[in-house]
């Protein structure tokens with residue numbers, strides 16, 4: 134009897150102690166974010182109020198009470214009712230090229246070649262220590278007679294040899310690029326076309342902890358890259374995934390280098406051209422189909438798209454999860470849209486191309502063909518998802534401009550008032566998905582990034598206006614309050 138009472142007493146005290154610990158000891162995590170409007174971008178596009186982060190990953194998502202009662206952290210962020218989204222992912226850009234361009238002469242908007250020369254002279258005077266002057270952004274459509282310039286005048290003034298960039302050059306470029314991208318809420322960039330030498334430097338800078346940006350890399354279509362990486366296989370670290378090859382089918386529409394099925398509307402007898410023989414594209418597809426690498430092909434004209442879709446369909450043989458991509462998928466013949474869905478080919482779109490090109494795309498294509506151009510809704514319907522990017526530095530890095538162009542089909546000037554080919558606008562939700570989870574999926578990273586869900590890396594942004602609610606006029610006034618990558622604040 135006595136023994137039994139003692140046992141009961143012990144059990145009772147044990148219960149009390151347990152209760153005490155449960156009530157007072159919260160699970161310690163690294164970061165708690167609360168009182169936000171958290172767009173998780175999960176499969177239901179559900180909303181939450183708070184989440185907890187440990188070791189760079191999201192370990193719980195829920196309402197304020199759930200998270201704040203269960204978890205404790207030294208670092209807590211009260212979002213004060215502001216919207217929180219997953220970090221933006223640009224599905225098609227040139228991160229290294231952009232970094233480089235920040236130390237080059239900006240030639241965007243030059244109205245004549247003389248203006249190009251003037252800007253180069255000015256840059257040269259202001260940057261006496263730059264050994265070599267690079268410039269980009271000129272558009273001959275803005276020059277008198279729309280004539281192409283040659284380099285004669287430039288050579289007279291600035292003759293020299295391009296030196297090989299050093300690691301210091303890369304550091305300068307990439308740190309500047311990263312700073313600007315974090316400030317726009319971008320936490321992952323897909324770099325479309327690098328050499329293995331670029332990748333080695335990026336990997337080193339990331340391992341040294343200097344470069345925080347996550348990068349998905351498509352290697353350029355050249356023998357040295359194939360030789361090294363086909364032997365080695367895809368390469369993956371926390372912040373780097375080298376997993377694709379970038380092939381060029383044709384050029385751009387503005388310069389009439391895009392390969393069309395029929396003559397250009399404004400240049401009879403001229404259809405543009407493919408950059409390689411069809412047999413080249415066939416051989417690359419035959420090579421990559423038996424590897425884990427993704428084939429990603431730049432195709433602008435309807436002929437280039439048809440050639441590549443035909444090659445892809447031949448090797449992919451129906452529905453699959455190879456996620457081979459057509460970059461830009463800009464002008465599609467109305468009979469060819471199905472070729473995307475048939476072989477699960479991913480159209481990788483850049484909505485700001487539509488609003489940059491709309492001023493002259495009709496001249497190049499004529500009314501009928503224009504209907505199948507920049508047709509993002511039709512492309513989305515093929516697989517039920519579409520990744521979105523910018524192609525920066527060809528376009529601005531801003532994901533907000535992408536949002537405006539995709540949803541309202543307007544440029545930064547608000548033109549055109551009724552929107553450009555509105556039948557191809559995407560919804561706000563689709564656009565957010567395109568810039569987050571669908572972009573992640575196009576990079577085979579949807580289990581790691583692209584949404585605010587348990588197990589994902591804690592890449593997220595706090596905005597001052599809510600993209601799901603903001604008025605059209607205020608889209609470009611939306612500011613990034615803070616950007617986090619792997620639970621660490623990388624911009625405020």
Ligand SMILES: [Zn+2]
Pocket residue numbers: 225226227325524
């Ligand atoms: Zn590009």
